[in-house]
Amino acid sequence: MPTLSNYWFQETDFRGNTTYASTPHPAGGWAWVNWSNIGDKHSTLCWEREDREVTYDLVSLLNNPAVLNLIDNNLGGSANRTSALRVGWVPRKYLPYSSSGGPLDLFLRMSFDFHISTPWYCSDADGHIDYILVCYLDGGGRLNGYVDGWAYHYDGGGPFCTGEISSRLSAAVPGAIGTLQQQLTTFLSLLGRQQFDMLYYLPGSAQKTGSGNTNVDNSVSLALLPR
Amino acid sequence: MENSNSLLNDLLKKLQEALDEYNCKSETHVTDKEALLSGKFSYYKERYTVMIHVKDQDFNPLPDGAGKFLKDDAEILKFIPSLEHQFQNAQKSNCSHEEQTALKTKFMTLAEEAGREFLTKMNK
Numbered sequence: 001m002p003t004l005s006n007y008w009f010q011e012t013d014f015r016g017n018t019t020y021a022s023t024p025h026p027a028g029g030w031a032w033v034n035w036s037n038i039g040d041k042h043s044t045l046c047w048e049r050e051d052r053e054v055t056y057d058l059v060s061l062l063n064n065p066a067v068l069n070l071i072d073n074n075l076g077g078s079a080n081r082t083s084a085l086r087v088g089w090v091p092r093k094y095l096p097y098s099s100s101g102g103p104l105d106l107f108l109r110m111s112f113d114f115h116i117s118t119p120w121y122c123s124d125a126d127g128h129i130d131y132i133l134v135c136y137l138d139g140g141g142r143l144n145g146y147v148d149g150w151a152y153h154y155d156g157g158g159p160f161c162t163g164e165i166s167s168r169l170s171a172a173v174p175g176a177i178g179t180l181q182q183q184l185t186t187f188l189s190l191l192g193r194q195q196f197d198m199l200y201y202l203p204g205s206a207q208k209t210g211s212g213n214t215n216v217d218n219s220v221s222l223a224l225l226p227r
Numbered sequence: 228m229e230n231s232n233s234l235l236n237d238l239l240k241k242l243q244e245a246l247d248e249y250n251c252k253s254e255t256h257v258t259d260k261e262a263l264l265s266g267k268f269s270y271y272k273e274r275y276t277v278m279i280h281v282k283d284q285d286f287n288p289l290p291d292g293a294g295k296f297l298k299d300d301a302e303i304l305k306f307i308p309s310l311e312h313q314f315q316n317a318q319k320s321n322c323s324h325e326e327q328t329a330l331k332t333k334f335m336t337l338a339e340e341a342g343r344e345f346l347t348k349m350n351k
Contacts, residue, residue: 014310045310091310096293101304104311121265121278127290136306144303151293160280163261163288170292177296200308 003049003208004031008041009216013091013104015043018203021211022049047202055206055221058087062110070183071112074176078168082126083113086218089201095132096151106201107148108133108220116154116168122161127154129173131180141195141227145184147177195227235262235281242279251277260286 001024010016019038025031031048062085072081087110093103109130116125132149150173157165199222204214206221239255239262246253246266253266261282268275 096291097295099295100299101307102309102311105304105307105309107307119265121263121276125290134303134307136303136308138306147296149293149295149297151291153291155290157290160261160263160278162290163258163282163286164256166288166290166292167258173292174294174296 001025002027002031002051004033005047005049005202005206005208006033007045007047007203007216008035008038009043009045010041012042013093014045014089015091015094015217016215018214018216019211020203020207020214022208024209047200049208049223050225052225053223054226055202055223057205057219057221058108059085059219060205062087067183070179071176074179075114075172078172079114079116079129081112082115083128086111087220088215088217089203089220090132090217095149096130097149099148108135108201109217111218114154116157116165118157118161118165123156123158125154125156125161125165127152127156129169131177133184135199135222137196137199141197143188143191143194143196143199143224145188147181147184150174150177196224197227198225199223231283232257232259238262238281239264239279246277251275253277 003022003024005020005022007014008019010018019041021033021035023031023033067085068081071085075081087108089106090109091103092099092101092105092107095107109132111128111130113126113128118124130151131147132151133145134148135143135145138144152169152173154165154169201220202223203216204212204219204221206223235257239257242264243253243255246264246268249268249270251266251268253264255265256263261280263281264277264279266277268277
């Protein structure tokens, strides 16, 4: 039985706080969703989900000790991670760097918060580090992925330490990409024999029934249609 | 860069020498673009802190950074999931456009034959 999932986003271009509802329905029959009050929402999406769909909640998948240790080791003494990993989608037009292609091409943003302690004459710094990932199916229907870019932002570090902090982060954050790419390639190669017809992302944990709230900037699932 | 580093090191060294006269033990930190000197000392039972920050006038570090790691690959671009171009994959759904057209054509052929047969029976 196919499932219709309906998503309402607080921001335009399918971003921010997301209200969802999923309803299984007979093929060729109506699928209906009653919204008593959808509130302050500015974009919406619907997806008709096939029975063969396989989903992976990327937040659950990536918040495992192996991945977290990898990230912490790469940060070294540059910063301390202070949150779990968030994995959301980001349309190309909202990437933190310029990138050519369709403005609504979807990238994954893996992000986490950090803290940097400073000497007594500066305030400590708190911020977040983002890695931008791309997943796609090649012409043969095989899953591929790569790390496309990075970003960081923080508050604090004043009045004298922002130069030192930015310098350390500008070296450490892109410096970890090689290790991340290596692990991503290893993981994807395990699925190398399987071919898929389609890859797409779904907000939150990709529930097939019921309704709820999530934030698509921080939580998405990877969905695949095996061939 | 070398000149800047040398100047900053030299300047801080002289400042440290001056502070030594007040029994101020200080620490320095020098990079290509800026230098910091920090110290604390007491003078007639009053405690003082010293902070000196010297920087290139054009050096204004920002609290954010970003970079693209790989060039956009035209071959990959056409496969990236997109909210804009999802329809391009529509033919890959459970029942593709071609399959639906074939089913419709097959039914129309059957319906035309049935129609002809019906008319033949009517005319008898």
